[in-house]
Amino acid sequence: MSSPVTIIGTGVSPDDLTEKQRSIIRSADVLVGGKRLLAPFEDLLCRRFVIDKNLKALGDFLEREMIDQTIVVLASGDPLFFGVGTFLMRRLGGDRVRILPNVSAVATAFARLGVPWQEARVISLHGRSHTGQLLHHLSVGDTVAVYTDPSHDPVWLAALLAKNGLDDVTFTVLEQLGTPAERITRTTPEGAQTQTFSALNLVVLQPDSKRQARPALFPGMPDDWFVHEKGLITKAEVRAVTISRLRLFDRAVFWDLGAGSGSVSIEAGQSITRGSIYAVEQHASRIAHIHENITRFGIGNIKVVEARLPDGLDELPDPDRIFIGGGGENLGRIIRTAADRLNKNGIIVVNTVLIDNLTAARQALDDLGFDVDMVQIQVSRGKSMPYSQRFEAANPVWIITGCRGCEV
Numbered sequence: 001m002s003s004p005v006t007i008i009g010t011g012v013s014p015d016d017l018t019e020k021q022r023s024i025i026r027s028a029d030v031l032v033g034g035k036r037l038l039a040p041f042e043d044l045l046c047r048r049f050v051i052d053k054n055l056k057a058l059g060d061f062l063e064r065e066m067i068d069q070t071i072v073v074l075a076s077g078d079p080l081f082f083g084v085g086t087f088l089m090r091r092l093g094g095d096r097v098r099i100l101p102n103v104s105a106v107a108t109a110f111a112r113l114g115v116p117w118q119e120a121r122v123i124s125l126h127g128r129s130h131t132g133q134l135l136h137h138l139s140v141g142d143t144v145a146v147y148t149d150p151s152h153d154p155v156w157l158a159a160l161l162a163k164n165g166l167d168d169v170t171f172t173v174l175e176q177l178g179t180p181a182e183r184i185t186r187t188t189p190e191g192a193q194t195q196t197f198s199a200l201n202l203v204v205l206q207p208d209s210k211r212q213a214r215p216a217l218f219p220g221m222p223d224d225w226f227v228h229e230k231g232l233i234t235k236a237e238v239r240a241v242t243i244s245r246l247r248l249f250d251r252a253v254f255w256d257l258g259a260g261s262g263s264v265s266i267e268a269g270q271s272i273t274r275g276s277i278y279a280v281e282q283h284a285s286r287i288a289h290i291h292e293n294i295t296r297f298g299i300g301n302i303k304v305v306e307a308r309l310p311d312g313l314d315e316l317p318d319p320d321r322i323f324i325g326g327g328g329e330n331l332g333r334i335i336r337t338a339a340d341r342l343n344k345n346g347i348i349v350v351n352t353v354l355i356d357n358l359t360a361a362r363q364a365l366d367d368l369g370f371d372v373d374m375v376q377i378q379v380s381r382g383k384s385m386p387y388s389q390r391f392e393a394a395n396p397v398w399i400i401t402g403c404r405g406c407e408v
Helices: 019-026 035-041 055-065 084-092 105-113 131-139 154-163 236-246 263-268 284-297 328-339 355-367
Strands: 005-009 030-033 047-050 071-075 097-100 121-124 144-147 169-175 183-187 201-207 253-257 276-281 302-306 321-324 347-352 371-377 380-384 389-393 397-403
Touching (some): 005 019, 019 071, 019 097, 071 084, 154 169, 154 201, 321 328
Parallel strands (some): 321 347
């Protein structure tokens, strides 16, 4: 039976290794790690395997060699904190891996800054786009530590913050932690865009404590919180029910077709923080409103697409959830075009105030094999009178839900 692979966190420098960890490294038949982590152990007479971007090759190598070799994997920081340890535990199984943790780059960074970090948020941009999470945390006043990568470096990050109106953030770049070249730069998003930083860095973002936090997201936010053309918005009560029917999830790809002011996309952003939201709208004035609302609420993972439906969808990734808030005479065609791209167990929700489109939506979803559910929302809002109140009825709205492979 093979011995477990030992994964040792090196902290931010070899100086963080304990004597026990050093002894285990010296006893290895095979030492695995990135070039930077292997360099301090060049004098050891063992085989080496250099980790690169091909993690499948790493997993294959370990499974093959661990049968009769003692293998030690070196990981920067703490192996299970955005490290290779997570991948290897999934690939090899927890019973075939032994983890010896160490101090993470985040812990070291906050120690250098003299700032407590028990309430800080940590976001990794390594090979992923978590801008929705990032901007949301900053917009509500959280301190955020960001692991960058070559495509999402400090300059890119600074431009993202500036674009989304988050200029009042202390922008601290900690480069080459634990090495003689260590450097700490405190600046602003504007200042960071004019500088050059080492590829080995961590960024700490601290919002101004005096800044008023942006409104917290919740289902059915008041209509007047959004910039919109008068009356051309999915009303708050209808929006709340619509979001419920969509059954959104964190990593979903969501299409908002006929997005108008983008109010549904904005509220979807409270559930979809690691996925992608695509707001498709044909009118330039409404597209401008969508961009204003994105900035107002700090939703960083909405991409706005200018197109006349059903055109403009070919270049978008296949969706898990689709909302159609308009469509006019083309509604049936839009539904059929969108449904053809919908992922397994996907959901389409259509809102309409037109009787003909109620029939068209139900018929199109029926013909396409969806399980269909329909509900009418009739909202009456209280209006003040000289000595009392009355209720004023809004237009009834039909919400048609089509679901594949799930109960409705």
